[in-house]
Amino acid sequence: MANIKSQKKRNLTNEKARLRNNAYKSELKTLIRKVNDSIGTSDKDAAESNLRIVSRKLDKAVSKGVLHKNTAANKKSGLAKKVSKI
Template sequence: MANSPQSKKRARQAIRRTDVNKARRSRIRTYLRKVEEAIASGDQSAAQEALRAAQPELMRGVTKGVVHKNTASRKLSRLASRVKAIA
């Protein structure tokens, strides 16, 4: 349990950061789900638009430290190849 004032403050900050990171991760997942749904529907133009919208959101997660860079790159690469294969 936090005893010193500094550790109490750190505990409060950790709770706030957790909420922010959780919201950001959820937002990223929503964008990725939209791409998945567009791929499943078979509409390549909609899938490309969804991918174009998801890309900056995923990379923003990288800069904020929510997602690892290689993980984001891997996800984007796999989605892009699946979108390309629709044609």
């Protein structure tokens, strides 16, 4: 444990950010799973609507600093490619 007051504060904020980021990543994984499930059932309308939601959430994750922009771009393009194959 740190002895310096500012580092103690920093540790608290880091922990809050870590929990928030984990929650956001978990939500993203759930949404991506929904897209993949709708692709598996060949439901194009559901897949496209879920893809729109996931794309928006991925962009928001990038703006909040949860994900790197290239990671989000790779995920979006991969999902879009799968949806277009239906």
